[in-house]
Amino acid sequence: MFSSSRAESPLPAPPHVERVCGVRCVSLPRFSDSRGALFVGEVGANLPFTPRRFFFIDAPAEATRGSHAHREAHQMLVCLQGCCAVLADDGVNSAEYVLTSPDQGLYLPPRTWSVQHYGAPHNLLLVLASDVYDPADYVNDYEEFLRLTRQPRRAG
Amino acid sequence: MFSSSRAESPLPAPPHVERVCGVRCVSLPRFSDSRGALFVGEVGANLPFTPRRFFFIDAPAEATRGSHAHREAHQMLVCLQGCCAVLADDGVNSAEYVLTSPDQGLYLPPRTWSVQHYGAPHNLLLVLASDVYDPADYVNDYEEFLRLTRQPRRAG
Numbered sequence: 552m553f554s555s556s557r558a559e560s561p562l563p564a565p566p567h568v569e570r571v572c573g574v575r576c577v578s579l580p581r582f583s584d585s586r587g588a589l590f591v592g593e594v595g596a597n598l599p600f601t602p603r604r605f606f607f608i609d610a611p612a613e614a615t616r617g618s619h620a621h622r623e624a625h626q627m628l629v630c631l632q633g634c635c636a637v638l639a640d641d642g643v644n645s646a647e648y649v650l651t652s653p654d655q656g657l658y659l660p661p662r663t664w665s666v667q668h669y670g671a672p673h674n675l676l677l678v679l680a681s682d683v684y685d686p687a688d689y690v691n692d693y694e695e696f697l698r699l700t701r702q703p704r705r706a707g
Numbered sequence: 708m709f710s711s712s713r714a715e716s717p718l719p720a721p722p723h724v725e726r727v728c729g730v731r732c733v734s735l736p737r738f739s740d741s742r743g744a745l746f747v748g749e750v751g752a753n754l755p756f757t758p759r760r761f762f763f764i765d766a767p768a769e770a771t772r773g774s775h776a777h778r779e780a781h782q783m784l785v786c787l788q789g790c791c792a793v794l795a796d797d798g799v800n801s802a803e804y805v806l807t808s809p810d811q812g813l814y815l816p817p818r819t820w821s822v823q824h825y826g827a828p829h830n831l832l833l834v835l836a837s838d839v840y841d842p843a844d845y846v847n848d849y850e851e852f853l854r855l856t857r858q859p860r861r862a863g
Contacts, residue, residue, distance in 0.1 A: 590765075
């Protein structure tokens with residue numbers, strides 16, 4: 552669906568190595584019984600930021616969304632139903648992460664270009680973001696994104 | 708499914724009147740196009756607390772969950788798929804809120820006894836909570852809950 556990496560390597564990276572800067576898969580513990588399954592994430596455990604915005608997307612098959620980066624916002628993506636292939640790109644390396652289960656989260660730090668492609672007939676994606684909506688935080692032009700990745704980050 | 712109120716009134720309360728203390732329905736704006744629908748909530752707009760925990764429940768038809776209150780935690784419930792009837796009870800009044808659409812959120816303040824009953828063949832409920840998991844915040848006994856509701860609240 553997407554090219555897996557622009558920085559080709561003859562051997563796959565070990566799983567603990569981040570191929571795309573800061574991007575990582577996060578496990579969401581599942582608790583199941585006859586009443587169904589519960590999946591959980593929380594700040595300080597598996598959610599590396601405090602969310603101030605949430606949104607969820609109900610997407611049809613073959614829909615593509617995203618194609619932007621955030622200057623400052625952190626995000627966590629969880630596919631609650633269906634399948635979502637996420638291209639993540641830090642300006643040097645890129646990789647595709649295929650989310651197919653609600654026990655997987657994908658953390659995207661600021662300055663990550665991301666594209667989501669939905670693969671099942673019915674798809675639900677939950678996104679938690681560290682900041683409220685601010686159009687100025689979005690970078691929608693890929694060349695501008697590449698210039699941004701070359702700038703030093705603000706002191707934290 | 709649940710009794711609608713213990714404090715009966717000959718006329719329904721106007722929509723702006725809270726029948727159950729602090730509980731309220733919240734609208735989540737929907738943005739739709741050919742790529743699907745996006746629903747959003749954020750702190751300072753329609754989310755009256757900063758979440759530190761999220762969980763989602765994949766529940767079969769006729770499952771019942773909840774049956775507890777929280778001492779301090781605020782919660783927001785959103786039914787992403789299916790149907791969830793939420794009994795909310797403040798110790799004096801109770802009401803049932805039927806969540807059937809992802810553009811509706813239900814805010815539950817602390818000290819609200821709540822029971823969720825799932826009505827569709829497949830149900831997904833998202834819950835955002837103001838605090839990380841703490842077993843001491845749960846009140847699982849209804850009589851203890853009633854005693855709690857008679858105690859003064861801590862200064863904010």
